[in-house]
Amino acid sequence: MTSTGESSQLQLRSLVRSSGELELSLIEVPITAPGPGEVLVRIEASPLNPSDQGLLFGAADMNAAVASGTNTRPIVTAPIPPNAMKSMAGRLDQSLPVGNEGAGVVVETGSSEAAQGLMGKRVAMLGGAMYSQYRTLRADQCLVLPEGATAADGAAAFVNPLTALGMVDTMRREGHSAIVHTAAASNLGQMLHRLCAAESIQLVNIVRSDDQERLLRGMGAEYVCNTRSPGFAGQLADSVAATGATIGFDAIGGGTLSGQILKAMELAASKNAKAYSRYGSTVHKQVYVYGGLDPRPTELARDYGMAWGIGGWLVMNFMQKIGPAAVATLKERIARELKTTFASKYSTEISLAEVLHLDVIAHYRKRETGKKYLVNPSK
Amino acid sequence: MTSTGESSQLQLRSLVRSSGELELSLIEVPITAPGPGEVLVRIEASPLNPSDQGLLFGAADMNAAVASGTNTRPIVTAPIPPNAMKSMAGRLDQSLPVGNEGAGVVVETGSSEAAQGLMGKRVAMLGGAMYSQYRTLRADQCLVLPEGATAADGAAAFVNPLTALGMVDTMRREGHSAIVHTAAASNLGQMLHRLCAAESIQLVNIVRSDDQERLLRGMGAEYVCNTRSPGFAGQLADSVAATGATIGFDAIGGGTLSGQILKAMELAASKNAKAYSRYGSTVHKQVYVYGGLDPRPTELARDYGMAWGIGGWLVMNFMQKIGPAAVATLKERIARELKTTFASKYSTEISLAEVLHLDVIAHYRKRETGKKYLVNPSK
Numbered sequence: 001m002t003s004t005g006e007s008s009q010l011q012l013r014s015l016v017r018s019s020g021e022l023e024l025s026l027i028e029v030p031i032t033a034p035g036p037g038e039v040l041v042r043i044e045a046s047p048l049n050p051s052d053q054g055l056l057f058g059a060a061d062m063n064a065a066v067a068s069g070t071n072t073r074p075i076v077t078a079p080i081p082p083n084a085m086k087s088m089a090g091r092l093d094q095s096l097p098v099g100n101e102g103a104g105v106v107v108e109t110g111s112s113e114a115a116q117g118l119m120g121k122r123v124a125m126l127g128g129a130m131y132s133q134y135r136t137l138r139a140d141q142c143l144v145l146p147e148g149a150t151a152a153d154g155a156a157a158f159v160n161p162l163t164a165l166g167m168v169d170t171m172r173r174e175g176h177s178a179i180v181h182t183a184a185a186s187n188l189g190q191m192l193h194r195l196c197a198a199e200s201i202q203l204v205n206i207v208r209s210d211d212q213e214r215l216l217r218g219m220g221a222e223y224v225c226n227t228r229s230p231g232f233a234g235q236l237a238d239s240v241a242a243t244g245a246t247i248g249f250d251a252i253g254g255g256t257l258s259g260q261i262l263k264a265m266e267l268a269a270s271k272n273a274k275a276y277s278r279y280g281s282t283v284h285k286q287v288y289v290y291g292g293l294d295p296r297p298t299e300l301a302r303d304y305g306m307a308w309g310i311g312g313w314l315v316m317n318f319m320q321k322i323g324p325a326a327v328a329t330l331k332e333r334i335a336r337e338l339k340t341t342f343a344s345k346y347s348t349e350i351s352l353a354e355v356l357h358l359d360v361i362a363h364y365r366k367r368e369t370g371k372k373y374l375v376n377p378s379k
Numbered sequence: 380m381t382s383t384g385e386s387s388q389l390q391l392r393s394l395v396r397s398s399g400e401l402e403l404s405l406i407e408v409p410i411t412a413p414g415p416g417e418v419l420v421r422i423e424a425s426p427l428n429p430s431d432q433g434l435l436f437g438a439a440d441m442n443a444a445v446a447s448g449t450n451t452r453p454i455v456t457a458p459i460p461p462n463a464m465k466s467m468a469g470r471l472d473q474s475l476p477v478g479n480e481g482a483g484v485v486v487e488t489g490s491s492e493a494a495q496g497l498m499g500k501r502v503a504m505l506g507g508a509m510y511s512q513y514r515t516l517r518a519d520q521c522l523v524l525p526e527g528a529t530a531a532d533g534a535a536a537f538v539n540p541l542t543a544l545g546m547v548d549t550m551r552r553e554g555h556s557a558i559v560h561t562a563a564a565s566n567l568g569q570m571l572h573r574l575c576a577a578e579s580i581q582l583v584n585i586v587r588s589d590d591q592e593r594l595l596r597g598m599g600a601e602y603v604c605n606t607r608s609p610g611f612a613g614q615l616a617d618s619v620a621a622t623g624a625t626i627g628f629d630a631i632g633g634g635t636l637s638g639q640i641l642k643a644m645e646l647a648a649s650k651n652a653k654a655y656s657r658y659g660s661t662v663h664k665q666v667y668v669y670g671g672l673d674p675r676p677t678e679l680a681r682d683y684g685m686a687w688g689i690g691g692w693l694v695m696n697f698m699q700k701i702g703p704a705a706v707a708t709l710k711e712r713i714a715r716e717l718k719t720t721f722a723s724k725y726s727t728e729i730s731l732a733e734v735l736h737l738d739v740i741a742h743y744r745k746r747e748t749g750k751k752y753l754v755n756p757s758k
Contacts, residue, residue: 055657087682091655214411253681276470278434279693289681298679302632302671302691303466309690314658317686 007031010377012131012352013095014056016080016088017097017270024076024356025069027095032136034110039118039139039252044151046102046130047344047362048355048373049159050291056355058091058369062365067358074356099130099375100273103154109132123158130371133377140172143331146328149338152346152374156187159315161342163290164192164320167249168199174286178202180240180248182260183293184224185212187344187372188251193221193348194216194341202243204238207255236260241268248287248364249313254294258287259301265306280305288313293367306356314316347371351379388409391510391731394437394474394522394640395459400729401439403455403735404448407472411515413489416499418518423530424573425481425509426723427734427743427752428538428597431671435477437470438463439460440562453735462477477685478509478754482524482533487515492723493518501528503536510731512756522710531725531753535566538694540721541706543571545697546628553665554594555583558617559627559640562672564591566723566751567630572600575722579621585615585636592750603626606636615639620647628692633673637666637689638680645683659684672746675677726750730758 008028015023034040069075073305074180080088103124109115125143127134147155149286172178181192186206195214196258200348204217204223213224223239239245240261244270248261263283269283285304290313300310319327334342347370364373387407394402413419439457448454459467477714482503488494501504502521507515525532560571563584570596575582583602584595600616604611604735618624619640627640641664648660664683671690679689698706715720726749733739734754743752 058657090652091657092647094655111616175413256676259676273469276475278437278470278471278498279695282696283701290685294679297635297638298681300679300689302668302677306669306691306693307696309688311688311690312681312685314685316658317661320661 003158005249007377009133011129011172011350011356012098012209013196014098015093015095015366016058016091018092020080020082020085022058022076022080024056026352029132031134031370034108034115034136036110037115037139038110038136039106039142040108041104041123041125041131041137041142042107042136043102043135043377044131045104045349046099046375047154047159047346048375049156050293050367051099051338052098052100052131053365053367055096058085062361065361067360068150070200073137074353076356076358076361082301099132099353099362100352101126101147101155101156102130102135103151103377104135104144104378105149105151109139110285112139117185118144121145122151122154124154131355131375131377135276135373146335146338147190150175152349153296153338153343156344157334157338157342158345160188160191162319162330164195164332164342165333166313167192167313168195168201169317169322170288170313171201171247172187175245176177176245176247176248178204178243178245178287180204180206180245180264180287182206182257182261183251184221184260185215186251190219191215191220191342191344191379198341202245204236204239204243204245205318206261215248224294233260233264237264237267240264246283250287250289251291251296252294253289254293254296254368256299256301258289258298259304261265262285262304262308262310263301266308270305277305280307282307284309286310290314345372346374349374349376349379351375388512389731390508390512390541391477391734392474393437393477394472395437395439399459399461399464401437401455401457403435403451405731405735408511410513411676413494413515414492415489416494417489417515417516418485418494418502418709419487419513419515420480420483420502420504420521420522421504422430422483422485422509422511422527422756423485423515424534424728425478425754425756426535426538426725427754428535429672429746430538431477431510432480432746433671434475436467436744439716446739449730452734455735455740463692463757465576476511476627479507480505480535480537481509481514481754482530483538483757484530485521485740488518491518493660494729497521499522500524501530501533503533505537508733510754510756512731522714524712528717530682530755531728532722534753535723536713536717539570539708539723541565541698542567543574543721544709544712545692545694546571547574547580548701549585549692549697550580550626551666553626555624555626555665557583557622557624557626558622559583559585559643559666559668561585561640562630562670563600565630568586568644569595570721570723572598577720581624582620583615583622583624585640598707613641614637616643618641622652623647625662625664625682629666629668630670631673631674631679632668632671635678635680637677639685640666640679641689643684645687649684656684659686661686663688665689669693678734724751725753728755728758730754731756
């Protein structure tokens with residue numbers, strides 16, 4: 001038993017059985033008392049990011065999901081299409097906790113000075129298993145929220161802010177000066193817009209609806225290209241040429257969009273070519289795929305010369321690359337600008353049990369722009 | 380008039396008309412007297428590399444080619460499919476010389492010491508317009524062939540040798556230790572096999588026929604995977620795991636092969652993973668596309684985590700990246716090993732006019748393994 005007076009807690013789990021079935025449930029797990037350098041946090045808020053949904057649902061067909069259990073201890077099962085089971089091989093028959101990041105109050109600490117200094121503080125956390133009532137973790141995995149910040153303010157202080165900062169940092173490290181971003185009306189997209197505006201970096205925003213275009217233009221975005229507009233290719237080429245963007249970050253992944261971005265960059269780069277080269281310009285054009293909103297294969301027409309690259313981009317790998325000191329500097333900035341540049345807005349707050357209610361799942365799975373869900377495990 | 384006693388020469392030209400037609404011909408152009416730092420070379424040998432054929436034929440439908448002109452001044456015309464004209468935009472209505480590299484004898488020099496030192500020497504050259512009787516170029520674009528080397532020995536001393544050396548160099552610079560190579564039975568593939576053997580680098584050779592597999596195994600290749608074998612995916616996974624290859628060079632480009640290579644690398648990298656991560660391993664997996672034998676789009680299933688990259692690779696861009704001093708060192712090595720590691724074999728020698736004979740074109744367009752054509756403009 002810990003000093004919270006409780007010895008166990010509820011934790012959300014996702015289990016892919018080798019029989020081809022997904023099972024989601026809340027289970028009772030012991031609360032772990034913090035070790036010397038650790039703290040125990042009562043979790044008050046954790047966002048339902050697309051990456052969380054990826055782990056939560058795996059490759060299951062959620063349209064065929066079935067509810068059982070009770071209202072407070074719901075169980076959801078769903079079939080996994082046989083051809084998708086291969087992609088689940090690494091997680092078979094393991095009951096996995098979910099929730100990348102969250103915020104809450106430190107209610108108990110270990111003996112180290114760093115840990116004790118956090119007692120009673122409201123902190124943001126990165127580290128998984130946040131869809132739980134309590135979380136024991138290292139003091140250095142916590143970010144103390146500034147005075148007046150709520151748990152909701154700090155719940156998404158890591159993934160999206162570090163991703164936006166990581167994109168700008170990657171742009172600079174790899175010698176580019178402007179960015180193309182897809183799914184640009186997302187919470188992350190809006191954050192990247194604010195960050196680029198603050199740093200005077202030109203940003204080409206690619207969206208897929210008039211509403212999203214209006215939203216970004218309303219925020220002051222200068223370059224917004226709508227994939228559903230008949231003039232999209234021309235708009236994109238013009239925006240890329242005007243900004244000189246030679247790096248893109250793509251949340252879509254599948255289909256031809258990444259290649260279209262490379263093509264627009266090559267058109268701009270070869271505009272002033274003096275002599276014909278069938279190998280295209282020597283300007284390096286790069287697109288990083290950081291999401292998979294479209295699960296289909298990426299299709300590259302390769303009609304943009306030879307100086308191009310495409311690759312996966314993951315915020316965790318980026319942090320590993322730049323090292324803890326550089327990450328700490330980024331975190332300090334996030335704390336300072338938590339209510340401005342790095343603010344997240346939520347439309348709905350739900351309890352742990354509600355994460356597993358079929359009607360709620362149907363809503364948050366849509367991932368509509370402007371509808372963002374916050375899980376409150378203390379609710 | 381130059382000291383050769385001739386004032387004009389024949390040069391092969393490729394012209395894409397905006398009307399949608401390719402025209403190949405031999406035209407008479409003046410011989411340019413060498414400037415102070417230049418030399419004039421009588422060309423004796425130039426290979427018909429895949430990259431030369433790319434410039435020569437563009438996007439024309441060569442199955443519909445028509446011959447006219449005379450036997451010694453042939454003209455070939457061929458239609459270009461309308462949907463392929465976009466890819467020709469950069470070269471419309473320009474009569475382009477062809478032939479990346481070649482070898483011959485220096486017959487006249489400029490006043491500089493470097494140029495005069497080459498008088499009478501047999502040299503290899505890189506610089507385009509080699510399907511000509513004479514070529515004027517800077518002395519530093521020439522590589523003096525070792526005693527006893529013929530023009531045929533030196534004709535392909537640049538593109539393939541520098542490509543093979545560039546692949547090994549790129550492997551080292553980017554922190555990999557073994558290589559996967561496609562179209563591995565090609566002249567370049569055989570060269571890369573010899574180079575890797577000499578440097579104790581493990582090489583996974585991907586081929587597409589039993590004959591090609593036998594050829595490479597006969598040369599001592601340990602890892603040979605045949606895409607037409609039913610067990611290909613398993614063979615590739617095993618070979619990649621055994622060698623630890625995390626970089627690949629792909630001459631095919633179109634279709635799914637690049638992605639299959641990344642998948643095999645990820646299988647090997649995640650074999651010993653301790654905990655499940657839906658983002659895959661953190662081992663960076665890289666494939667460079669350096670050719671386009673399959674012109675279809677590249678299809679990436681992205682089922683190999685987030686630590687992957689694919690990109691264009693071009694020997695010219697590589698040379699620019701490493702700088703002239705490093706390139707000079709590579710060239711010296713090529714000269715030393717011209718008859719061993721970097722040897723090229725030719726099955727057929729043809730004249731400039733024969734390059735434009737339809738029956739000859741039909742043969743060399745097949746790009747069969749073991750059939751390599753050498754153009755001799757002095758013939």
